[in-house]
Amino acid sequence: MFIADYSAKNIYDEMFSSEGFPRKSYDFVKTKMESLGGIELVKRSSSAERALMSLGITFTLYGDGGEQERIMPFDVIPRIVPSEEWINMEKGLKQRIQALNLFLTDIYGEGKILKDKIIPRELIESSSGYLKQCIGIKPPKDIWIHITGTDLVRDGAGAFHVLEDNLRCPSGVSYVLENREVMKRTFPELFEKLNIRQVYDYPYHLRSMLENLTDVVDPVIAVWTPGVFNSAYYEHSFLAQKMGVYLVEGSDLIVENHKVYMKTTKGLRKVDVIYRRIDDTFMDQSTFRPDSLLGVKGIFEAFKRGNVALANAPGTGVADDKVIYSYVPKIIKYYLGEEPIIPNVPTYLCSETADLKFVLDNIHNLVVKAANGAGGYGMIIGPKASKQEQEDFKELIKADPRNYIAQPVLNLSTVPTLIADKIESRHVDLRPFILYGKDIYVMPGGLTRVALRKGSLVVNSSQGGGSKDTWVLG
Amino acid sequence: MLSRVAESVFWMNRYIERAENYSRFIDVNHQLSLDLHEEVPNQWLPLVHTTGDIELFEKRYSSPSPVNIIRFMTFDEENPNSIFQCLSRARENARTIRENISTSMWEVLNEFYLFVKDYRKVYMESSEIHGDTLSMGLSDFLSTVRKSCQSFYGCSDATISHDEVWNFSLLGRFLERADKTTRILDMKYFILLPSVHDVGSTLDLLQWLSLLKSASAHEMYNQKYKRVDPTDIAEFLILNETFPRSIFFCIQEMQEALDKISGIKEGLPRNLAQDATTVYLNRLRSENIKSIFDKGLHEYLDDIQIELNHIGSKIVERFFTN
Numbered sequence: 192m193f194i195a196d197y198s199a200k201n202i203y204d205e206m207f208s209s210e211g212f213p214r215k216s217y218d219f220v221k222t223k224m225e226s227l228g229g230i231e232l233v234k235r236s237s238s239a240e241r242a243l244m245s246l247g248i249t250f251t252l253y254g255d256g257g258e259q260e261r262i263m264p265f266d267v268i269p270r271i272v273p274s275e276e277w278i279n280m281e282k283g284l285k286q287r288i289q290a291l292n293l294f295l296t297d298i299y300g301e302g303k304i305l306k307d308k309i310i311p312r313e314l315i316e317s318s319s320g321y322l323k324q325c326i327g328i329k330p331p332k333d334i335w336i337h338i339t340g341t342d343l344v345r346d347g348a349g350a351f352h353v354l355e356d357n358l359r360c361p362s363g364v365s366y367v368l369e370n371r372e373v374m375k376r377t378f379p380e381l382f383e384k385l386n387i388r389q390v391y392d393y394p395y396h397l398r399s400m401l402e403n404l405t406d407v408v409d410p411v412i413a414v415w416t417p418g419v420f421n422s423a424y425y426e427h428s429f430l431a432q433k434m435g436v437y438l439v440e441g442s443d444l445i446v447e448n449h450k451v452y453m454k455t456t457k458g459l460r461k462v463d464v465i466y467r468r469i470d471d472t473f474m475d476q477s478t479f480r481p482d483s484l485l486g487v488k489g490i491f492e493a494f495k496r497g498n499v500a501l502a503n504a505p506g507t508g509v510a511d512d513k514v515i516y517s518y519v520p521k522i523i524k525y526y527l528g529e530e531p532i533i534p535n536v537p538t539y540l541c542s543e544t545a546d547l548k549f550v551l552d553n554i555h556n557l558v559v560k561a562a563n564g565a566g567g568y569g570m571i572i573g574p575k576a577s578k579q580e581q582e583d584f585k586e587l588i589k590a591d592p593r594n595y596i597a598q599p600v601l602n603l604s605t606v607p608t609l610i611a612d613k614i615e616s617r618h619v620d621l622r623p624f625i626l627y628g629k630d631i632y633v634m635p636g637g638l639t640r641v642a643l644r645k646g647s648l649v650v651n652s653s654q655g656g657g658s659k660d661t662w663v664l665g
Numbered sequence: 666m667l668s669r670v671a672e673s674v675f676w677m678n679r680y681i682e683r684a685e686n687y688s689r690f691i692d693v694n695h696q697l698s699l700d701l702h703e704e705v706p707n708q709w710l711p712l713v714h715t716t717g718d719i720e721l722f723e724k725r726y727s728s729p730s731p732v733n734i735i736r737f738m739t740f741d742e743e744n745p746n747s748i749f750q751c752l753s754r755a756r757e758n759a760r761t762i763r764e765n766i767s768t769s770m771w772e773v774l775n776e777f778y779l780f781v782k783d784y785r786k787v788y789m790e791s792s793e794i795h796g797d798t799l800s801m802g803l804s805d806f807l808s809t810v811r812k813s814c815q816s817f818y819g820c821s822d823a824t825i826s827h828d829e830v831w832n833f834s835l836l837g838r839f840l841e842r843a844d845k846t847t848r849i850l851d852m853k854y855f856i857l858l859p860s861v862h863d864v865g866s867t868l869d870l871l872q873w874l875s876l877l878k879s880a881s882a883h884e885m886y887n888q889k890y891k892r893v894d895p896t897d898i899a900e901f902l903i904l905n906e907t908f909p910r911s912i913f914f915c916i917q918e919m920q921e922a923l924d925k926i927s928g929i930k931e932g933l934p935r936n937l938a939q940d941a942t943t944v945y946l947n948r949l950r951s952e953n954i955k956s957i958f959d960k961g962l963h964e965y966l967d968d969i970q971i972e973l974n975h976i977g978s979k980i981v982e983r984f985f986t987n
Contacts, residue, residue: 246768247760247775419761432764443667456671456829456926456984 197614203349203604204616205270216273216664219384224268233612236267239377248369250422250652264657265370266608267377270619270639277635277663280343280351283532284623285631286523288339291356291510292627293526295335299325299506309525310518314542317593318515319563320359320508322471324478328495330504331404337502338397338466339625340364340638343533345604352536352601353519354620358503358511360468363638364624365426366658368393368433374660386665388635393624394433400628401434401464404500410463413437413453415444417469417485427468437462441469446489451499464500471505513562513596514540537599541592550588550597554581557597559588572648574600603648606659608641618642620650621661636661666829670765672985673758674830678837680755681774684748685814686845687716691738692807693879697871698731709734711855715848718746735803740785748810749785752778767824770817777813832922836980839922843915844973847966849879850902853895854963873898880910899962900954903969912969916946919976926984938979945972 199207206217213221224232243249243262250261272280297304298315305312315321340361342354371390375382401412416427418440431438443453444462452459469486472479478491493499509515517538520531539546539557550557554573561569571584588595605616623637639659640650650656694712701708710729713722718737721744726733741747745754756778759771784806818838825831856872863869870893877883877898885908890897905911920942927936935943957965 244779245772245776247771414764419757424760425763428760428763432768436764437667438764439667440669443669454668456666456668456833 197607197616199605199616201347202602202616203345203347205604205606205619207607214273216271220269220271220381223378223381229612229614232267232609235377236609239265239267239373242373242376243369246369248366248425250425263366263652264641264643264655265373266617266641266657266659267374268607268609268614269374269381269660269662270606270621271662271664272621272636274664276351279532280623281633281635283351284339284341284625284633286527286529286532287341287353287356287519288336288625288627288631290523290526291358291519292334292336294522295504295507295510296333297526298509299328304522304525307525309521310515314514314518314593315509318509318512320471320506320510320512322479322506322509324491325504325506328504328506329497330494331497331500334404334627335504336507336510337400337404337504337627339627340622341625343621343623344536344601346536347602349604351533353516353533354536354601355513355516356511356519357622358507359470360423360503361622361624362423362426362468363622363640363658364393364634365429367624367634367636367638367661368429370658370660385662388663388665390634390636393634394430396626396628396632396634397430397466398434398436400626400632401436401466401500401502403628404502405463407463411437411453411461412464412466413439413462415439415441415465415467415469417441417473421468423468430466436466439465441485441487444487444490446487446493449489449493449496449498451487451490451493462499464502466502471508474501474505508563513538513560514542514593517596536601539597541588541595541597546597547588547592550595551585554585554597556600558600559584559595559597562594562596572600600648603642603650606639606641608643608659610643610645615645617645618648618650619659635663635665666765666833668985670762671829671833672981673762674765674833675837675980675985677755677758677762678834679841680751680758681814681817682838682841683746683845684751684755685811686842686849687738687746687748687751688807688810688814689879689881690716690849691735692804692811693875695735695803695807696878697875700871701868708856711852712738714855715852716746717848718744736789740788749781752781762830765825765830766821769824770820773813773817773820777810777817780809780813829926832926833984835922836919836926839915839918840973840977840980842910843912843919844970846880846902846910846912846915847969847973849876850899851963851966852876852879854966877902882908882910896954896958899957903957904949904952904954913946913949916942916949920946923980936979936983938976938983941972941976941979945976 197207199211200209206221207213240262243265248262250263294304304310305315336358338361340357340363342357343351344354345351367390398412402410412434413436414427414431416424416438418424428438437453439453445452445454445459451462451465453462467474473483473485475488475491476483476486477488490499491505494501494505517535517540520535523529523531539550541547541550550559557573559571559573571580573581576584603618603620606619607614608617619639619641621637621639624634626632639661640652641657641659642648642650643655643657690712694709698708709731713719713734722737725741725743726737737744738747740749742750744750756774759766759774763771821834853872853876873893873895874883877886880902882902886898886901889901901908901911903912906913908914923939923942927939
């Protein structure tokens with residue numbers, strides 16, 4: 192049988208134990224996949240891809256062959272998270288978001304954590320996500336981070352770690368929802384048999400979370416997109432559509448008397464809540480970057496005066512700075528008096544002398560990342576880099592130690608993945624989505640990203656990664 | 666609704682309507698050419714005249730051969746009005762207003778676009794090889810284009826609320842349709858008969874008949890009139906109150922859509938777009954086919970196009986710019 196050659200040695204595989212037995216949660220799926228066989232699986236996989244194509248869930252690649260429209264690669268073998276693991280993860284994520292929110296309230300307010308010297312003040316003030324314009328601001332209901340996408344990975348022993356928090360405009364949730372729809376069409380028999388926790392109500396949770404940000408009855412809500420050329424535009428319009436709210440661009444909005452209005456066929460209409468998918472500093476030319484072509488003049492002042500709610504609030508970026516990330520366990524302890532439920536990946540700070548020396552001496556064994564890098568850019572994976580690349584990167588680090596952190600190379604867990612007509616093992620991570628409204632909602636599952644190149648650890652879609660449906664069994 | 670969205674909805678529908686009309690133009694002409702063979706060697710060029718793209722065509726192609734004209738009107742990337750370009754732009758517009766339309770509308774349009782794109786690729790590659798022969802399967806292709814446009818309309822009719830988005834759709838659709846009907850009628854002006862003796866000949870009638878077919882009006886016309894007659898045809902396509910492609914019908918639909926968008930209340934000032942439409946509709950009501958022919962059909966059709974442009978610019982001013 193085609194799945195029999197699969198090897199999961201020296202690694203944590205989601206489907207198979209190191210002895211080669213399927214894990215309990217995968218029992219049924221594995222049997223089913225085997226009985227379907229390679230040909231049927233390939234057939235279903237291509238019809239799933241066709242469905243994604245006609246739904247138009249595509250992005251455009253520009254290359255020598257001209258423009259090419261592609262779907263985000265999608266693998267039909269699901270990633271399963273057993274419910275007992277999920278319960279713990281859910282708790283851990285809620286704990287983390289709560290602590291990070293208290294942290295933001297504090298550093299833009301009293302600054303107790305700085306006075307108590309838990310985190311050096313200069314680290315905060317030198318973070319590019321820290322906006323001094325936000326000092327003294329009280330966002331509605333004291334919530335700063337409304338939507339979070341936290342990246343989780345397993346280590347070699349199978350324990351989950353937080354790799355990073357995405358607190359600004361985390362994307363990918365539309366893939367979770369669309370992948371699920373396609374999977375239901377592709378393997379209805381699996382859905383009939385297994386109790387897979389549903390995700391389709393995410394847009395309703397999102398909407399009620401946004402409604403919670405204002406006292407206006409029947410508020411006008413909008414998703415703010417940079418526009419149709421943004422790579423996540425599909426997601427922006429998808430969420431607006433599923434929530435039944437407006438999708439606006441900067442040019443659709445105008446601020447008058449410190450209130451935000453949108454330009455409609457019936458004149459100006461006040462906007463109460465904005466889910467913005469545009470970076471902090473591009474939001475308002477009069478407060479931040481004057482060269483922004485996407486922003487709306489005066490919107491920050493309107494927000495400051497409480498005339499419009501913004502989700503996520505401006506200024507949250509300081510809490511997902513990769514240097515601040517290394518302090519999150521301390522942050523949790525400081526504000527909640529609890530031990531972190533999900534540990535961080537061990538992290539070296541190049542701003543610390545001892546750590547810096549260690550990183551420079553051991554770069555061949557480490558992953559080094561820029562504090563504000565994203566999408567797989569501004570990083571080096573030591574063991575995969577040439578001697579020259581390592582030396583070049585060392586110079587970058589020495590020039591700006593504050594901007595770099597290093598972590599051991601994690602042996603990310605793997606999931607069997609259909610490559611051409613064979614099953615091979617590929618590394619994955621997991622991005623669950625968390626909403627902070629009246630209470631905290633964690634979507635059961637999340638986006639599993641797959642590194643499609645053999646042996647690769649880079650899962651970002653901008654670097655050729657794909658995705659899988661994630662099943663939490665109820 | 667957002668002004669930007671209203672404008673995109675409007676244009677999305679114009680492009681779809683245009684693609685549908687082009688596919689019928691080309692198909693009818695193709696069928697006619699199969700009947701006529703060499704009798705009328707230059708019968709393809711009037712098509713390009715009618716659509717107003719003659720300058721661009723002459724810039725891009727050295728001869729008005731059938732294959733060049735078909736390629737220009739169907740697949741040419743540089744012709745903003747080719748079926749392929751209309752579809753690309755309609756889809757691009759749909760993408761920017763995705764949250765305002767239903768998933769099934771989007772799917773119909775997206776699959777439609779992918780179909781045209783794939784077909785175009787095959788056509789462009791094979792027409793390189795086969796020189797100036799007409800591509801096999803052209804009729805099937807054009808018929809799929811028409812059906813897809815109609816399923817798009819059907820789908821939007823049945824799956825979105827008949828509120829503002831819908832009414833701006835109708836505005837775009839009927840403005841475009843009225844424009845194309847004038848152009849279809851005007852086609853006869855550009856088709857020269859071999860000699861004046863041929864007026865009223867079989868060839869002449871065949872041409873009038875194909876013109877009716879280009880407007881999808883052949884059958885409905887036959888139900889109302891007993892013979893193929895230029896005056897009757899013009900009357901049907903300009904003044905008929907119930908045929909959905911007549912100028913009168915289109916303007917009437919636009920008036921209704923505009924009233925619904927703007928809201929009509931006693932004492933409420935009407936906007937300029939409403940005014941322009943109503944004034945023109947009343948003028949049409951007072952006209953008859955004899956006075957139209959007295960003025961000269963070609964000149965009269967020019968006049969309609971000017972009126973349509975006027976209404977169009979009032980819509981833009983009132984709703985899309987602020």
